[in-house]
Amino acid sequence: MLCIEDLAVPPEGFLHGEPEGAEYYEAVQMAGMDDFHFGYFAAYRAGRLVTVAPYFVMNFRLNTLLPNGWLKQSLSLIRFKLACIGNPIADVGRIHGDASLEILSAINEELAKKGSLLAYKGFGQDLPLPDFVQAIGLPVPVLALGPDYYQSMKSDRRNLLKRKLKKSSALRYEECAGLPENLVPKVYQLYLNTYHKADLKFEKLTPEYFVNTNALSQYLLFYLEDELIGFTQLIGKGNKLVNRYIGLDYDKSRDHGLYFAMFIRAIDFGIREGFTEIELGATSYEFKRILGARQLPTWNYYRHTTPLFNWILGKLRGVLEPSESELR
Structure with missing residues (x-):
């Protein structure tokens, strides 16, 4: 029964x-x-x-x-x-x-x-x-990861990613296990920037979301001088990594290639930590195809x-x- x-x-x-x-x-x-x-x-x-x-x-x-x-x-x-x-x-x-x-x-x-x-x-x-x-x-764009990820890429695409990453050279990049409490308000503000810019809106997060998922997350933080202008929230387990949320300061991102740098750094993190695939999030499909992602x-x-x-x-x-x- x-x-x-x-x-x-x-x-x-x-x-x-x-x-x-x-x-x-x-x-x-x-x-x-x-x-x-x-x-x-x-x-x-x-x-x-x-x-x-x-x-x-x-x-x-x-x-x-x-x-x-x-x-x-x-x-x-x-x-x-x-x-x-x-x-x-x-x-x-x-x-x-x-x-x-x-x-x-x-x-x-x-x-x-x-x-x-x-x-x-x-x-x-x-x-x-x-x-x-x-x-x-x-x-859902899903990218296979491995030590030979960059070597197996066509040279023109590999050079394109190098140029995009070079554009972000003025940014300071940090990795953080969890999110320091003092950064929650700023991260939430950056998240809201992306939320309000999106045409498709289903859910709206609260600051408590970033507090509650703190222990599960790895954050990639991007600074221009001493100002936090972008973040990536990553959640991983086993061989899978999920690029869950990003947030950025759009007034400063374009001049410094921030958006592209966030995804390239997420890939680098996943390769280094031994993950074999990463979900890149259901947006910006063209760029994620350039990265080599298949569409699930x-x-x-x-x-x-x-x-x-x-x-x-x-x-x-x-x-x-x-x-x-x-x-x-």
């Missing part, structure tokens, strides 16, 4: 091999982000835990995934209570354990009690969700509990998928 329990915290061993595992999910959960409620569906068969599916609930505007423009404005008033399997921050959705049709169907019955619009965020193409509208999500495709799944609205979602599938400008 299958039994589903709704837990407030992840059970022991949840995503234990992933950089963004139980500790990270709990840190995000406790960060006090507005309008988000978090939980975990645990599926048991004959008393044995077989699946853990993280979820979040929020008020979702249908235009959230659209770039700025008339269509985004015209759909701004359409909103649903969204109950979603996944995590609002993680680019890749993960379910711990068995994700069979039987188990997901049972989880969806519980999910429907929390919202009218059900969703799965950032998963593969083959989830057994036959009644859901399947929409292409943002691909993702899909989002949607189902409205009202059949008519679910039919309309199918007709509006394109609204739920990334635009060309977001994939550049």
Whole structure:
């Protein structure tokens, strides 16, 4: 017999091999982000835990995934209570354990009690969700790392990266295990710079996020003279490294090649520390292709509990998928 329990915290061993595992999910959960409620569906068969599916609930505007423009404005008033399997921050959705049709169907019955619009965020193409509208999500650039990373690169690309790194020679670069408490306000200010500049906004972090994830993170810090003008948050475990968040001072970044330097230094860090791959974040695809990243495709799944609205979602599938400008 299958039994589903709704837990407030992840059970022991949840995503234990992933950089963004139980500790990270709990840190995000406790960060006090507005309008988000978090939980975990645990599926048991004959008393044995077989699946853990993280979820979040929020008020979702249908235009959230659209770039700025008339269509985004015209759909701004359409909103649903969204109950979603996944995590609002993680680019890749993960379910711990068995994700069979039987188990997901049972989880969806519980999910429907929390919202009218059900969703799965950032998963593969083959989830057994036959009644859901399947929409292409943002691909995740993943770069293979190794001691021969630069040697195996074509010479013109290698020279391009050298030139970009040389442009940042006036910057002072530091690595920091965790984030010193006195730097949290400045790092948060730099993060907000990138948040406000982005066309696509899903979640907005709080300063508590950077405090809560401190012990899990490695920071790359970039100074112009004595002023912190950029940071990279890295989270690693096993052979995987995640380039989680960046922040920068846009008034000073262009003249000093800051944006490019942050990613090149993250790669250097990953190679030195023995990681074999790094997730580079779902933005700025062209530059990440130059770095050699492959695009890991993702899909989002949607189902409205009202059949008519679910039919309309199918007709509006394109609204739920990334635009060309977001994939550049």
